[in-house]
Amino acid sequence: MANLKYSRQRASIKEYLANTTSHPTADTVYLHVREEFPRISLGTVYRNLNLLADMGEAIKISTPNGGDRFDGRTEPHYHVVCTSCGNVFDLELDEQHIQGINALANEHFQGTIDSHTTLFYGTCKKCLEKK
Amino acid sequence: MANLKYSRQRASIKEYLANTTSHPTADTVYLHVREEFPRISLGTVYRNLNLLADMGEAIKISTPNGGDRFDGRTEPHYHVVCTSCGNVFDLELDEQHIQGINALANEHFQGTIDSHTTLFYGTCKKCLEKK
DNA sequence: GTCTATGCAAAGAGTTTGCAGATGT
DNA sequence: ACATCTGCAAACTCTTTGCATAGAC
Numbered sequence: 676m677a678n679l680k681y682s683r684q685r686a687s688i689k690e691y692l693a694n695t696t697s698h699p700t701a702d703t704v705y706l707h708v709r710e711e712f713p714r715i716s717l718g719t720v721y722r723n724l725n726l727l728a729d730m731g732e733a734i735k736i737s738t739p740n741g742g743d744r745f746d747g748r749t750e751p752h753y754h755v756v757c758t759s760c761g762n763v764f765d766l767e768l769d770e771q772h773i774q775g776i777n778a779l780a781n782e783h784f785q786g787t788i789d790s791h792t793t794l795f796y797g798t799c800k801k802c803l804e805k806k
Numbered sequence: 807m808a809n810l811k812y813s814r815q816r817a818s819i820k821e822y823l824a825n826t827t828s829h830p831t832a833d834t835v836y837l838h839v840r841e842e843f844p845r846i847s848l849g850t851v852y853r854n855l856n857l858l859a860d861m862g863e864a865i866k867i868s869t870p871n872g873g874d875r876f877d878g879r880t881e882p883h884y885h886v887v888c889t890s891c892g893n894v895f896d897l898e899l900d901e902q903h904i905q906g907i908n909a910l911a912n913e914h915f916q917g918t919i920d921s922h923t924t925l926f927y928g929t930c931k932k933c934l935e936k937k
Numbered sequence: 938g939t940c941t942a943t944g945c946a947a948a949g950a951g952t953t954t955g956c957a958g959a960t961g962t
Numbered sequence: 963a964c965a966t967c968t969g970c971a972a973a974c975t976c977t978t979t980g981c982a983t984a985g986a987c
Binding site for chain 2: 960
């Protein structure tokens, strides 16, 4: 439906997401991409991040504190947010396990379930060492 | 640490949460409690909802669209958000399963994991029937 | 040439906060 | 009496949007 046209800004945003595991906020993406495109605006960053998320080429992670975070890894996987430093980490679990949870949930819900997101809370290695 | 004092407003908010399964937003709570306390302010509602959540007497649910939602049920359980109507529903899964996931995640993470929240996406019964 | 994307700035939604006065213990 | 809580309003953060111009096809 949407007639997508190439843009260097979007390409740069996508490339940045593909090459980081830091799960940046929109603002962090903005600050980074601005090094290549000094005149880019936050609005453009948001528009493109949402576009990528809608197309399934990025994932939007809603956390309780602060803004949403974005992830260029699109294969199903989970995240851990450190309650001490706020950073977000990837967590690998069996693909089978992830699909199994959807199936299990479907059995217990009066409707259909397509997907799920899980956010773990804990303390990361670095923050454990500080204490 | 915090010296908590009784307030009718907080009691009313807590009672409302205890008697609904609608997972209301702060604004919905405000509109409801205002029937009993016409001069209550949104700020007070937010302060008390956050207080209750911090004390573990309510749960804050972050959804991608719109504001956070609150839930008076504090036993571990999951939620389904209907991608059609936006409503949030409870989903019962084994308590053992929920604890098992934390244990499994701990094995795969370089740190410690305390808890997790899972949000399922799907279509609720009513929305399925409309199509 | 036409249609989409961008930069800019303003507006919008959701939430928090400082303060003076009311309320609970 | 004293500490906490409230109402009010202003401020703040994050995100979206309208518009004129630049860029892609």
